[in-house]
Amino acid sequence: MAFRDIREYLAALENKGLMRRVTRAVDHTWEVACLAKWMYQALPMEKRFGLYFENVKGSTMPVVTGVFGAAVENVAVALECEVDDINKTLVAGLRGRIKPRIVKNAVCQEVVLTGKDADLGLLPTPTWTPGKDKGPYLTAIVVTRDHDSGVQNVAVYRTMVQDANSVVVNLSPGRQGTRNVQTWFDKGKKAPIAWVIATEPVIHLATVANLPYGQDEIELAGSLKGEAIDLVPCKTIDLAVPANSEIIIEGEITAGEWADEGPFGEFAGYMGPVEKRQVGHITAITHRTNPICHGYSSQMPPSESTTIQSIMNAGVILHTLRDQLGEMSVQDVFIDQNFGGALAHAIIAMTPLFPGHGKQVGRIVADATPVKRVTVVDVDVDIRDSFHVDWALNARFSPQRDTVIIGDVFMTLGMDPSVRDANGTVSQGSKIVLDATSKFDAGTSSLPPKILMEKALAVWKECGLPDFDIPKRARLRIDKS
Ligand SMILES: Cc1cc2nc3c(=O)[nH]c(=O)nc-3n(C[C@H](O)[C@H](O)[C@H](O)COP(=O)(O)O)c2cc1C
Structure with a gap:
């Protein structure tokens, strides 16, 4: 049966040894993040686990991190499938979206705090790169809505806690949340915004799937769960949020109100620059009784953030190629887990049908997604085995003949550290496609029959x-x- 909330999911993880409790008191201003950093920097994927900090100094709330993406097994538990079936499950989910259902009562509103009581200091929000970040950051699911169509969007946009009642949201240019808040500003109104902390696992996963504007990831979450996601109207703003969440923060953004955001440790492994971003004012905090707080481990790859983004977007690419572009010659897609997420390395297994087919598919993926490197191999290569992919990159790949460089790419993700100059200015980026499919019959293999x-x-x-x-x-x- 599908998990109804994060609590049921955490229990399942713990049962399988994919989450461990820490009982010693920890300081959320540095220990939570630093312990999570050791998890990802020291342990191979098969030994990692999510962390449940039961005893957080100065707070009654426990903090969990790494639970969604400690390892690929955590994602399989969330999707209730075997690891080998993750792509199959994601593609099926992408094909059959289920609209959410609006409910009147929700556990996430058992406690409602408004006005001065809606104090962000009540939450044990971690500082993720202690000693370098400007301060604590919410790494929560951000809900926004298009004023005209009424369609909501969920995405994770890091959010700097400025003081007890205000934040600075990293609504970057080009992002769907940025577009949504603009639709309210265009009507001369304040834009509603909400942050969802710790909810149903399928929602956390669907949120980071890069779907086109106008497609609500909550419908994907419903499809992955196999039933409609319950949403409840917020108490102070015109948005609906996942009912089975631990904590909801409600707020508003006013056009033209900006503040410095950052520095913050970026997912690509460097500190990101300080930029002007929109200020959000908190109108309410609602939560379950005895809520659990969650924050994503990100910053230096591999991380929870890169792991879930790689897995979800490999599914999206496979669905796009096969179901939307009719590229049935494509069998499977994997995004590397060493860097992961955006700017990462996508590997495609396909059976080319004509000369140049591998390059063509690779180019489509490079152009249509944030991945920076695309390697295309035949279906007799295990795309999850870097040893096997590297073998194909020697045995079936001639660099001059089989490489496509795509130049002058505007990196919507300006945080790509490789395209910043000495002053930190971002220049145009580029992408590479490596077609390592066989171009001719190289004879039989050199293993015995x-x-x-x-x-x-x-x-x-x-x-x-x-x-x-x-x-x-x-x-x-x-x-x-
Ligand atoms: C922990 C974490 C932090 C993230 N922070 C940001 C961010 O600050 N800005 C951003 O544009 N994307 C960020 N992302 C990636 C987006 O959430 C993700 O690409 C999402 O699909 C974007 O949705 P959208 O296309 O609806 O804007 C983050 C992802 C994770 C897991």
Whole structure:
């Protein structure tokens, strides 16, 4: 049965060893983030787990981080599928969106704080790059709405806590939330905005899927859950938020009210520059009784942020190529987990149907998404095995013939550290497509025939040599030998 809230999801993670509780008292101004940093910097993906800080100094609220993207297994638990079926589940979810349902009562409004009581200081908001960030940051789901169409958008936009009742929201140019608030300003009105902290896991995942403007990610969340997501109208603003959330912050943005945002540790591994961004005024904080606070671990890759963004957007790319562009020759898409997320490396498995087909598909992906590097391989390569992909990049790839450089790319994500000059000014970026599919028949492989390899496996066991799991790479190779 689908998880109704984050609590049920956390219990499932804990059961599987994918989340651990920390009982020692921790300081949210530095320890929460620094411990999470050790998780991602020191442990390989298969050993990582989400962190549940039960005892946060100066607060009655626990803080969880890393729970959605400690490892690919966490995402599989959220989607209630096997790791190998994640892309299949995402594509099915993208095909069958389910509209949300509006409810009158919600646990996220068990406690309602308005006016001076709506004090951001009540939340144990972590500082994510202690010693370098300007201060604590909400890394929550931001809800906005198009004034004219009424369609809502959810996305994570980091939000700097300025004081007890105001924030500075990183509504970057080009983002859908930025576009939505502008539709209210155009009518001479204040724009409503809400932050959702700790909600149903499918909502956290759907939020970071890069869907076109006008498509509400909550409908994708409903489809992934298999039933409509319950939304409840906010208490002080004209938005509806996920009913089964732990904490909701309601607020408003006035046109032309700007403040310095940052510095803040960016997902690409460097401190981002200070920029002018919109100020938000808090109108209410509502929450469940004894709420759990969540913040995403991001900043230096790999991180929770890069892991979930890679996984979700690989599904979106696969859906776009196959279902919307009719590229049925594409079998699978993976986005690397070492850098991950935007600006990352996408790897595509396909069966080219004509000369140049691999380059063509790679170019479409590079042009239509924020990924910076696209490698295209044949379907006999395990795209999740960097060893196998690298092999194809030697055995089937000739750089001069098989590379496409796409120049003069306006990086909507101006935080790409590789295109900043010495003064921090962002210049045009570029992208690369590497077509590592076979261009001709290079002959048979240099492994013994499959029949001998299988016999040898039995002999291996007779010899008492140590057991092993056959990697997918070896299976794919032996099947063809
Ligand atoms: C922890 C975290 C922080 C993020 N911060 C930002 C941000 O400050 N600005 C931004 O534009 N995208 C940010 N993103 C990425 C967006 O949430 C994501 O790309 C989303 O799909 C954008 O939605 P939109 O296309 O509806 O604007 C962040 C993602 C995560 C997981």
